Amino acid sequence: MTRGIYITANDKVTEHAIALLNSIRCYDADTPITLIPYDENYHAIADLLNKNYGVKVYEDLAFIERLSQKLYEIFGDGFFARPNQFRKQACWFGEFDEFLYIDTDIVVFEKIIDNLDYFKEYDFLCCDYQHSGGLTNVFTPKILEDEVFKEEDIQGIFNGGWWASKKNLLSEQDLYDMFAECAAHPEYFDFSKKTSDQPIINYTILKRIPRRFNIVHRPGQAPGSWAGSPQFKRRGNILFDPNRNQALQYLHWAGIRIEPGCPYWDIWKHYRYLQDENPPQDPPLQKSEGQLRRFLQGLKLTLQGKS
Incomplete structure (x- = not known):
């Protein structure tokens, strides 16, 4: 059983990646971390992260390209503001049996990989209060009107910047099928703030993975995590x-x-x-x-x- 962390980055977000990796290694010197290149401009950041933090580049780059391109093509040219965000879906097929995905505009304050201990009971984890904002930035009211989801399902909405799951829990064909299902009903999704992957991955997880858990619902609850919250x-x-x-x-x-x-x-x-x-x-x-x-x-x- 292997555990690890995936990130996506390119040379443009070097400063963010350094802050994230410094925070991870501050509390955890050993957990392996793999970089999924956001685009072709990743060689400088890959070298730096490997030298200073032991970060490896995802082995099968051809697979990432094929996967992201096909997912992109399902919706059609120009539909998404940032289609390269879909490259993170390579997490499902990488080297780690259990994995955590983290965006680079995050810093952590603990040995963050230990949250995967919840996998004793669940198959998918998130850790945020995105659901408290209702459908915004994920779905439109149409998805409830058409009874695709119930109100209680909406409580499972999560932010796409921090989530965890298990290798091959979804197959490559599962992803293609779910994206095609979403592409057939663009009216279900809120892309008004130029989100790309978050609505689609939410739909996929809510449809396909029943054993999911939002860590903020642990006993005693948990604190927030959004930098827009001024009370911290x-x-x-x-x-x-x-x-x-x-x-x-x-x-x-x-x-x-x-x-x-x-x-x-x-x-x-x-x-x-x-x-x-x-x-x-x-x-x-x-x-x-x-x-x-x-x-x-x-x-x-x-x-x-x-x-």
Whole structure:
């Protein structure tokens, strides 16, 4: 039985990848990590991550290309804003019997692979409060109107930046079949914020994998993980959720540009320059309207008890 972590990256997200890998290795020196190249511009980041963190490149690159291209073609040219996100579906067929997928705009605050111990009872894991926002960024109301899912199924909605499962739980043909089913009903999916894979992978998991578990529903619940939630407090080099009196497991800047002035910039910067005794100084703070809007949105969600 092998366990490991998959990430997707290219040279463009080198800074994010360094922060993520520094955080993973801060709490876990040994778990193997495999890079799924996001596109052809990955050689510099692959060399750096291999040298500093022991990260290997996914062995069968031809398979990744074939898989992602066919999934892309099922919907047709130009349908998705970021079709390369589908390359992460190679996780199902890689070297690890049990795997965790993590986006690079995340840092972790624990030995994150230990969450796979829930596989004693489940086949699929997520760990977020995406479901508390309802259908947004995943489905449209049409999916309930047509009774594709019930209201209780919607509670299984998850964020596509952190999820875990088991090798070959879905076959390659399963993916093609599910994507074709989705392509036949684009009216079921919310792509208004230019999401690509999240609606489709949610549909697939809710349809095909019944033994799934959202870790935030563990006994005593769990803290949030979205960087747009303003209530988190720093304690040392981790964040703490005072609303639930717990330390965060990870922080995800989903939909938020990571830059000086963004939420929890100090935490990201700590992990990015964890091995650097002289991190660069931040430029003068110029908070954009977009950052302020996202912060206020997070505050609103918090007041509503949804973050």
